[in-house]
Amino acid sequence: MEEKNNKKTIWAWCMFDWANQSYNMVITSTIFPSYFVAVTANAKNGNMVTFFGHKYVNTVLSTYVLGLSYLIVVAILPILTSIADYRGNKKIYLQMFTWVGSLACAGLFFFEKNSPLEIPMICFGLASIGYCGGFVFYNSYLPQIATIDQQDAVSAKGFIYGFIGSVVMQLICLVVILQPTWFGITEVEWLPARISFLLVFFWWIGFAIIPFRRLPKGTPNAGSHNYNVLTGGFKELAKVFGKIKKMPLLKRFLSAFFFYSVGVQTIMLVAANFAAKELHIPETNLIATILGIQLLAVVGALVTSKSSARYGNVKTLIGLVTVWTISCCCVYFVTNANQFYIAAFVIGLVLGGVQSLSRSTYSKYLPENIPDTASYFSFYDVTEKISIVVGLFCFAFVEAHTSTMRNSALALDCFFAVGLFLLVALMLAEKRTPKADIEVPV
Secondary structure (H helix, E strand, O other): OOOOOOHHHHHHHHHHHHHHHHHHHHHHHOHHHHHHHHHHOOHHHOOEEEEOOEEEEHHHHHHHHHHHHHHHHHHHHHHHHHHHHHOOOHHHHHHHHHHHHHHHHHHHHHOOOOOOOHHHHHHHHHHHHHHHHHHHHHHHOHHHHOOHHHHHHHHHHHHHHHHHHHHHHHHHHHHHHHOHHHHOOOOOOOHHHHHHHHHHHHHHHHHHHHHHHHOOOOOOOOOOOOOOOOOHHHHHHHHHHHHHOOOHHHHHHHHHHHHHHHHHHHHHHHHHHHHHHHOOOOHHHHHHHHHHHHHHHHHHHHHHHHHHHHHOHHHHHHHHHHHHHHHHHHHOOOOOHHHHHHHHHHHHHHHHHHHHHHHHHHHHHOOOOOOOOHHHHHHHHHHHHHHHHHHHHHHHHHHHHHOOHHHHHHHHHHHHHHHHHHHHHHHHHHHHOOHHHHOOOO
């Protein structure tokens, strides 16, 4: 068994984040959404496209596909977590999902204007499943490679590697798109964007070879659990849910977290589509804006950590979600690129803060006498993924029936408002709930 806190092992683990965040930046957030809107645009038919014989608005289809991929992840996440907890050869599953996701990105290279959408959309969904599924096993390595006192630092290091890697990959793709002739590319309208999808494949799987080679094959005491790995995860989640119902503050927080996460996660997944379709912002400007949001998110996370230390987690979250609620409402009235950039600036500042503070707040509400928090964080992950599914399907449904993404933004604002109300209720309940009442025997 390899000793914990090994610098080379930790570096290899961080390189997985460096590798797969290229998908999140290029495919989910910037180039692919803009490219998809451009190649499927059809003013005569109201941007309608055909998918397996059914008609959809182009952005509605992509949002539905993304939502379906997250729904599949929600369905298989307990099984994946159970396999990870079982301590079998989890590296095989890490490799499998990485290959699925990266190869799906490579498949997007063949997505051309006027080509059928079935295969490209399947690749789009599989890339999302590969990305999310791989993360389950990636996260499960953390307690195996780092001692408890080092896990926060190692986790933060992985986040930093992922951020830097995604920015570097994005800049490479940006150079290809802006200066295609440097690389001998003569077809400059669509090919540079398609090449960026292929670059994601090489980047993702290429750097993932480092953790594939260095990370432990499995974990100690493999096969020590006596439950069925296909059903054990679901039983564990049900057990956790039963315990959470007896923890008043944690239960209130999870309810608030679910509602405001519907808004936060959905906005980040559909922002590029909105900018490209409603405001016609050029692809290069959109890429620069998303990069700016990423940088501001880091600054916002640092500011938020200082604010939470001074005012408390819940009060800080109330402030952040208030800003989200106002910003989401303002999106409805955005009519030009400059207004969008201002909204993006504000959202960037509160994005990193609300994500980092939500996880730490959940952790603080867990009773100290819980011997194993893995199943509780699995429940947290499932809650977050379900909120994404609800948000994406709601956004797509409203757009499909009102023919504008602006109304979808207003629908999301309702979730923010409910989340804000529940946070205020949590703050009031926290003042009158004795600490002993939130703990429950395990």
